[in-house]
Amino acid sequence: MTWRYRFVFLGLVCLFLLVVARLFYWQVVKAQELSLLGQQQYGTTLTLTPQRGEIETSDGFPIAANKLSYLVFANPKEIQNKEAVSTILASTLKLDIASVSASLALDKFWVPIQSGVDVKTKQQLESINLPGVGFDNQYQRFYPEASMAAQLLGFVGKDSAGNDKGYFGLEGFYDRLLSGKAGQAVEVHDAFGRPILAEMNQSSGETDGANLILNIDRSIQFLVEQKLKDGVEQYGATSGMVGIMNPQTGAILAMAAYPNFDPRSYQDYTNDLYKNPFISDLYEPGSTFKPLVMSGALDAKLVTPDTKCNACAGPVSVGGYQLETWDNKYFPNTNMIDVIQHSDNTGMVFVTQKLGLDGMINYLGKFGIGDSTNIDLQGEVSASLKPKSQWYAVDLATTGFGQGISITPIELLDATAAIANEGIRMEPQVVAAVRDADGNTTQIQPKALDAPINAETAKVMTQIMVNAVNKGEASWARLKGYSIAGKTGTASIPVSGHYDPTQTIASFVGFAPSDNPKFVMLVILNRPTASIYGADTAAPIFFDIAQSLLRYYGIPPEGN
Amino acid sequence: MKKAILSIGILTLIVFGLSIVRIYISNQVATSGVLLGQIQEQSNSYKMENIQLAENLYTKSSLTNIADEALKDGYIEQKTDFVLNGQVPVAYKQ
Numbered sequence: 001m002t003w004r005y006r007f008v009f010l011g012l013v014c015l016f017l018l019v020v021a022r023l024f025y026w027q028v029v030k031a032q033e034l035s036l037l038g039q040q041q042y043g044t045t046l047t048l049t050p051q052r053g054e055i056e057t058s059d060g061f062p063i064a065a066n067k068l069s070y071l072v073f074a075n076p077k078e079i080q081n082k083e084a085v086s087t088i089l090a091s092t093l094k095l096d097i098a099s100v101s102a103s104l105a106l107d108k109f110w111v112p113i114q115s116g117v118d119v120k121t122k123q124q125l126e127s128i129n130l131p132g133v134g135f136d137n138q139y140q141r142f143y144p145e146a147s148m149a150a151q152l153l154g155f156v157g158k159d160s161a162g163n164d165k166g167y168f169g170l171e172g173f174y175d176r177l178l179s180g181k182a183g184q185a186v187e188v189h190d191a192f193g194r195p196i197l198a199e200m201n202q203s204s205g206e207t208d209g210a211n212l213i214l215n216i217d218r219s220i221q222f223l224v225e226q227k228l229k230d231g232v233e234q235y236g237a238t239s240g241m242v243g244i245m246n247p248q249t250g251a252i253l254a255m256a257a258y259p260n261f262d263p264r265s266y267q268d269y270t271n272d273l274y275k276n277p278f279i280s281d282l283y284e285p286g287s288t289f290k291p292l293v294m295s296g297a298l299d300a301k302l303v304t305p306d307t308k309c310n311a312c313a314g315p316v317s318v319g320g321y322q323l324e325t326w327d328n329k330y331f332p333n334t335n336m337i338d339v340i341q342h343s344d345n346t347g348m349v350f351v352t353q354k355l356g357l358d359g360m361i362n363y364l365g366k367f368g369i370g371d372s373t374n375i376d377l378q379g380e381v382s383a384s385l386k387p388k389s390q391w392y393a394v395d396l397a398t399t400g401f402g403q404g405i406s407i408t409p410i411e412l413l414d415a416t417a418a419i420a421n422e423g424i425r426m427e428p429q430v431v432a433a434v435r436d437a438d439g440n441t442t443q444i445q446p447k448a449l450d451a452p453i454n455a456e457t458a459k460v461m462t463q464i465m466v467n468a469v470n471k472g473e474a475s476w477a478r479l480k481g482y483s484i485a486g487k488t489g490t491a492s493i494p495v496s497g498h499y500d501p502t503q504t505i506a507s508f509v510g511f512a513p514s515d516n517p518k519f520v521m522l523v524i525l526n527r528p529t530a531s532i533y534g535a536d537t538a539a540p541i542f543f544d545i546a547q548s549l550l551r552y553y554g555i556p557p558e559g560n
Numbered sequence: 561m562k563k564a565i566l567s568i569g570i571l572t573l574i575v576f577g578l579s580i581v582r583i584y585i586s587n588q589v590a591t592s593g594v595l596l597g598q599i600q601e602q603s604n605s606y607k608m609e610n611i612q613l614a615e616n617l618y619t620k621s622s623l624t625n626i627a628d629e630a631l632k633d634g635y636i637e638q639k640t641d642f643v644l645n646g647q648v649p650v651a652y653k654q
Contacts, residue, residue, distance in 0.1 A: 144619050148624065222623045222627075
């Protein structure tokens with residue numbers, strides 16, 4: 001009797017243990033998979049991808065829009081003939097068959113196969129009607145103007161989680177605004193998989209990205225890019241850039257660099273092309289810097305336009321260094337108007353000595369030199385001015401003619417714009433307004449940053465620059481009938497501790513019309529070979545663009 | 561006793577009636593889901609079509625495309641300009 005009792009008891013215990021083991025298997029080992037399966041039978045959680053905001057030029061044309069594409073995915077558990085499906089997917093999507101097979105071999109309900117698939121390919125796959133293969137809508141960046149303003153726009157890549165992320169330029173700076181916010185929705189199914197009250201349980205939260213409306217004028221940008229490309233090729237330069245700004249508001253009207261990249265296939269270009277050299281490259285500005293230093297000295301009333309230079313008869317010795325003029329021509333007792341006209345380095349040494357170190361640091365600071373301009377683009381750099389204790393006498397002297405100091409082109413453009421704008425320096429702004437997903441538009445107001453010089457000094461300096469255009473080295477290229485203020489620049493490039501005499505950065509900065517400027521423009525050519533001088537290379541590009549701009553703005557010529 | 565039987569009968573009828581109403585509404589709602597699904601699908605397809613049309617429109621109206629087309633049609637960039645300044649009258653008074 002006892003053994004029978006024990007046998008039944010043991011049997012029951014075994015059965016109980018079996019039940020416990022099975023329960024453990026379903027509830028612990030397989031819990032996640034079953035839960036997912038249950039959810040799939042009940043409904044599908046959809047991620048509502050927000051549409052990235054578009055970027056429009058001032059005429060409302062989207063230069064960065066969105067294009068519809070598809071993500072092809074598969075449910076390996078639904079696919080019976082994996083080999084055949086792999087072959088079809090690989091050949092249609094032009095993928096490696098091994099990688100598709102590997103994806104389909106995974107023990108998962110969802111595997112991505114290929115993203116960014118165009119409509120045509122999607123329709124082709126749909127017509128085959130492959131079981132277990134589906135499509136998700138995606139938005140891809142689309143650039144109707146191809147590579148126009150590429151460095152200004154930046155590009156959209158992926159972050160570590162595989163989500164879209166903007167890099168460089170506007171895409172990087174305004175990434176949060178452009179991205180919007182993803183939402184989620186649950187689509188409930190009946191037993192046959194048909195939707196019951198589609199998106200009834202949608203949890204709100206999806207917000208499309210905001211659109212950016214730029215100050216960039218598409219026509220000017222197009223024109224500038226063409227002229228710059230022609231100029232770089234014509235003068236045999238390694239690269240070039242142009243920036244144009246409205247001095248009264250700080251609105252950036254155009255900003256171009258050549259060579260550039262195609263944001264649609266940014267992966268095919270080297271990283272150094274991604275950054276916008278107009279805000280990210282430091283260079284020694286050379287003589288285009290002279291108007292800023294001269295303005296400081298005029299504003300502090302340390303010199304007047306008629307002040308005679310008593311140190312301009314020959315090379316000047318400062319701190320053991322001999323400083324010469326660029327063409328070894330000297331003009332004894334020259335005045336300040338002629339110092340700018342002849343781009344006289346010794347004359348500028350005279351001015352810096354009048355201004356002194358404190359005055360120099362003070363005025364450069366007010367012009368925004370050594371500080372970022374706060375332009376709304378990702379990637380702006382700036383080199384701070386040296387502390388006062390680290391300035392040598394020769395540093396002060398060479399800064400007068402724009403050597404031994406590193407700035408970005410945007411710093412120079414913004415500082416020169418202050419001369420054009422009655423001495424008031426504005427913050428450079430690429431974006432004019434932001435329009436959110438509901439259509440509400442927020443205008444970005446112009447912002448005055450500083451007033452480095454007074455209006456009277458700005459007027460005098462403008463006349464000195466007009467004289468430099470009319471009678472200086474670049475006078476051959478000037479536009480007759482227009483009053484344009486400007487200054488050439490031919491900066492030596494420091495290489496391994498010394499200046500290379502054969503390689504220069506040629507530039508021209510100026511604004512027009514001088515009495516009521518519509519634009520201020522800076523043209524820079526890197527290492528031109530046809531001529532090393534700004535007057536022979538950058539200046540003609542400047543005047544060529546200026547002529548088109550003046551016509552574009554409907555400004556007629558007056559006199560000679 | 562009769563009252564109790566009557567009450568139970570009424571309550572049973574109410575329960576039965578409400579159950580039928582529930583089944584009817586559920587069926588209606590389930591059918592609406594299918595209809596809504598179709599409407600949603602149609603709305604999405606229009607949305608997609610709009611995006612594709614916008615893409616074509618932007619491409620065709622881009623300055624880059626217009627310049628390319630103009631070049632194909634034989635237009636060339638004007639290299640020199642003739643500007644009338646204020647000194648020369650356009651027409652003399654007779």
